[in-house]
Amino acid sequence: MSEITVFISYSHDSDAHRKRVLGLSERLRTDGIATMLDQYVERGSPPEGWPRWMMNGLHASTYVVCVFTETYYHRFRGDGLGKHGKGADWEGALVTQALYDARNRTNRFIPVIFDGADEQYVPEPLRAQTYYLLASEGGYEALYDSLLSQSGVEAGAIGELRSKPRAVGQPASFGRGDDKLQPALIIWRDKLEFLLVEDAICVDPAMKFRLKHLIDEAEAKIRSLESGER
Numbered sequence: 001m002s003e004i005t006v007f008i009s010y011s012h013d014s015d016a017h018r019k020r021v022l023g024l025s026e027r028l029r030t031d032g033i034a035t036m037l038d039q040y041v042e043r044g045s046p047p048e049g050w051p052r053w054m055m056n057g058l059h060a061s062t063y064v065v066c067v068f069t070e071t072y073y074h075r076f077r078g079d080g081l082g083k084h085g086k087g088a089d090w091e092g093a094l095v096t097q098a099l100y101d102a103r104n105r106t107n108r109f110i111p112v113i114f115d116g117a118d119e120q121y122v123p124e125p126l127r128a129q130t131y132y133l134l135a136s137e138g139g140y141e142a143l144y145d146s147l148l149s150q151s152g153v154e155a156g157a158i159g160e161l162r163s164k165p166r167a168v169g170q171p172a173s174f175g176r177g178d179d180k181l182q183p184a185l186i187i188w189r190d191k192l193e194f195l196l197v198e199d200a201i202c203v204d205p206a207m208k209f210r211l212k213h214l215i216d217e218a219e220a221k222i223r224s225l226e227s228g229e230r
Helices: 015-030 050-060 070-077 086-101 116-121 137-147 178-201 205-229
Strands: 005-009 034-036 063-067 109-113
Touching (some): 005 015, 005 050, 070 116, 109 137
């Protein structure tokens, strides 16, 4: 697997927030993912200056993890909230331009929040992407799996198709009256079966004589209908 580099973009809301972002970066590095974070820059600022450092970092990284808060949301939109931390404003413009160039068909920019209440501050251009809530190990693991393209379930192998012959129809025949003979034949066979059962259990001589007559009649009718089918 080729090396994955993550650029972490965020706003300097407070010292506590900076520490949480640093903790995220260190965790990713511990788990094998190289990260780029402004807090790693020595001597206060990079030699090329912050704007160029940001552009280079965004360009060189595999993914950009954007840690959104209310402050970052407003700076991302460039509406001037706050007097400090113009970096998020600049990065927001770069991310927006990259999304525009890709026609929003990219998953390089990954929204992350530390608090569920900050979901509303995921900027509009990134709301179509999955965001990750880092409030539990499960949230972190979901982000990590996404960065390594190992999310979801591995699809099973596609087996062979189970083909079978289709049902076929029977050709119709015309002019012999078969459609009338067949139902009549079924009726007479059922009648004969009934009469044979009655004859077997009957003990009255007169009734047995009548049943024999009815059985003979049914058998004759069946022979006639079967002869007509042929």
